[in-house]
Amino acid sequence: MAADIVSWIFILLGCFFLVVGGIGVLRLPDVYTRMHAAGITDTMATGLLVVGMAFQAGFTLVTVKLLLIVLFTFFASPTASHALAQAALSAGIKPQLADDRRPGAKGGAPSEGEDR
């Protein structure tokens, strides 16, 4: 019973972060900032949901498998995010920046890409 309650707290928190990630993807202005919102669903939401499910499963092999899913997600998701960011950059999509600290850039100048 206690495990059920804890499990539900984790699962509901995970759902909350999933929704926040979705809201972020809708609200943020360009592809690069949206990736940060998507990152919430990859890390926090996945982690909390899986911990919640682990409380349902208890000390069984299912829990081990759930934890392995988190481990593999945490290896795969940054690789995918990086590939996406790099693809967007090489496709010539300019990030909307408030601050460009790269060497050679006009620091702090509001950048191009004001198409929204």
Place this chain on the structure above:
Amino acid sequence: MVRSLLLALVLFGLWLLLSGHYTPLIIGFGILSSLLVAFICHRMDVADHEGFPIHLSSRALTYWPWLAWEIVKANIDVTRIILSPKLPISPTLFQVPSTQETELGHVVYANSITLTPGTVTVDIVDGMLEVHALTRGAADELENGRMDRKATAMEGLGGASKAGGTA
């Protein structure tokens, strides 16, 4: 060779956890297939310090919980930004030095940055990582180099003693 045998052992452990069948015949198949995969990896020369970085496992046990906590903090920050009506973002593109010595170390650091919401590694140029951050604050946080030192310490090579002191 030792590394390949260790790989077989780890594979077999993983197989045991995933299969859940403990009859002698099935376990025999498990042992055979782990050995076969380890042998193939040995022949392909991929069971090296990059493909099978078991030497990092002890330091990973301290690095991962630290990283997990950083991720939780960053998640709460980004959540607050997204839910705030004013949407206070200040997207920043900047470069941070990556002081790790091996390519694996660079990957560990770059992936740690990407895994933390609010910062994404976009590119790597001559030991510098180009990072896109959602806010100036997230960029400042990364520029103070704490995660870089932690990742270098996790790599555990020459800089270990120096980095260990600051960690």
